[in-house]
Amino acid sequence: MFMRFVQLGIKADAAQAFERFYEHRVAPALLSEEGCVFARLIKATDSETEFISFTLWESPEDALEYEQSGRYKSLVSENHPFQEESTEWKIQLTPENTLEYLPVKEEPEVKAMPVVAGSSESDIPDKITNHTYVRILNAKVNPDQFEELSALYDNELVPELLAIPGCRAAYLIGMKERSEGLSITIWDSQEMARKYEASGKFSELLGRAAPYLSAMYQWKMTLDPSKRARTHLSEDVSVRGYEVITGKSVGKAEQS
Secondary structure (H helix, E strand, C coil), X not given: CEEEEEEEEECHHHHHHHHHHHHXXXXXXXXXXXXXXXXEXXXXXXXXXXXXXXXXXXCHHHHHHHHHCCHHHHHHHHHHXXXXXXXXXXXXXXCCCCEEEEECCCCCEEEEEEEEEEXXXXXXXXXXXXXXXXXXXXXXXXXXXXXXXXXXXXXXXXXXXXXXXXXXXXXXXXXXXHCEEEEXXXXXXXXXXXXXXXCCHHHHHHHHHHHHECHHHXXXXXXXXXXXXXXXXXXXXXXXXXXXXXXXXXXXXXXX
């Protein structure tokens, strides 16, 4: 399976309209694509304007065909009325030889990578339903140890995560050549995820994965070993939380 995340900045006063637009226009359009089995809109819990279109594909080839077909760009263009205004401008010369200032249309940031470890992939549409909580840890991975990290995630981290109250599923996505990995955990609620973090279990599991992460991150942990006992994050490792707002899966009606 292949996960795809499209990050979108939406105007605060257009958020509700965008959620309806996603439910009635974007999700059905995505699920009509060959190989797309899941489309959900998730919203950052610490921002009123940051959304992600979270999709699951049967193969990277299906996702790539959709992106290169022109249908992706067409759908993105329909989002423009809802998007935050660009903070960048460009200067161009008009046919009348006068200078013209135009806002630069910022393209959404896309992260798309295969699922390499974790819970049963076929269960994803059942585990991620509306109003569940999605916790995404993004880390820079030592490419020479990507396989070792995947094995650790599968054999040790996933069983311990699933034993934690409220944790529904856990997936590791990534690509060795990108030196990047995302751990996606699905929770019954944000409260349950916060209890997991406060218990110290997150810091423990992150510490076990640390030897496989970037040399810079390992160095920072060594420099300040006191932080091993609590959550230790940097630009090399970041965690964000999202609430599932709306969306659908193939063959399933919207769940609330």
